[in-house]
Amino acid sequence: MARAQSHTRAPAKSKQRRMRRSGRRDPAAVTLLKKDHRQVEEWFDEYEQLEGEEEKRELFEKIALALKVHTALEEEIFYAEERGEVEDDMLDEAQVEHDAAKKMIAEIEAMKPGDELFDAKVKVLGEYVKHHVKEEEQPGGIFAQAKKGEEDLDEMGERLKSRKEELMGTMAPQHH
Numbered sequence: 179m180a181r182a183q184s185h186t187r188a189p190a191k192s193k194q195r196r197m198r199r200s201g202r203r204d205p206a207a208v209t210l211l212k213k214d215h216r217q218v219e220e221w222f223d224e225y226e227q228l229e230g231e232e233e234k235r236e237l238f239e240k241i242a243l244a245l246k247v248h249t250a251l252e253e254e255i256f257y258a259e260e261r262g263e264v265e266d267d268m269l270d271e272a273q274v275e276h277d278a279a280k281k282m283i284a285e286i287e288a289m290k291p292g293d294e295l296f297d298a299k300v301k302v303l304g305e306y307v308k309h310h311v312k313e314e315e316q317p318g319g320i321f322a323q324a325k326k327g328e329e330d331l332d333e334m335g336e337r338l339k340s341r342k343e344e345l346m347g348t349m350a351p352q353h354h
């Protein structure tokens with residue numbers, strides 16, 4: 179009984195703490211993008227534990243799809259509509275980092291998990307992505323500046339959600 183109680187209480191407490199720190203809740207667009215960040219970070223950590231080549235290939239494919247969809251969402255909708263709200267330099271640098279990440283993904287996609295440097299490239303991509311994500315979320319970063327702006331980020335969240343579903347279908351690799 180005691181265990182069940184602590185389980186039901188814990189989420190409410192941590193949510194309260196989060197709200198107190200940020201001052202107000204995250205709008206839907208930021209919530210969706212942060213959720214993508216946590217998912218892909220988790221998958222990069224999971225990758226480190228894998229031994230089998232087939233498992234590695236499958237997980238990398240999931241990571242690559244998630245990153246392609248996420249960067250497209252940010253570029254098409256979030257970054258594009260935050261021009262004017264968020265410092266130009268910051269959006270430009272984020273775009274350059276997306277381009278670099280996409281090149282790394284393409285390089286890894288051209289390899290097999292057994293290849294020399296495959297694991298190393300996935301690891302470096304993970305570190306690169308974690309760094310980018312940290313900059314997006316840090317105080318004064320793109321998300322923080324966007325939250326202070328005029329755009330309706332709850333409404334944008336709805337559009338990100340439906341575009342994400344669409345891209346998950348069209349960007350998924352076609353296996354022959």
Ligand SMILES: [Fe+2]
Binds near residue numbers: 252272276314
């Ligand atoms: Fe980004």
Ligand SMILES: [Fe+2]
Binds near residue numbers: 248252311314
């Ligand atoms: Fe992001």
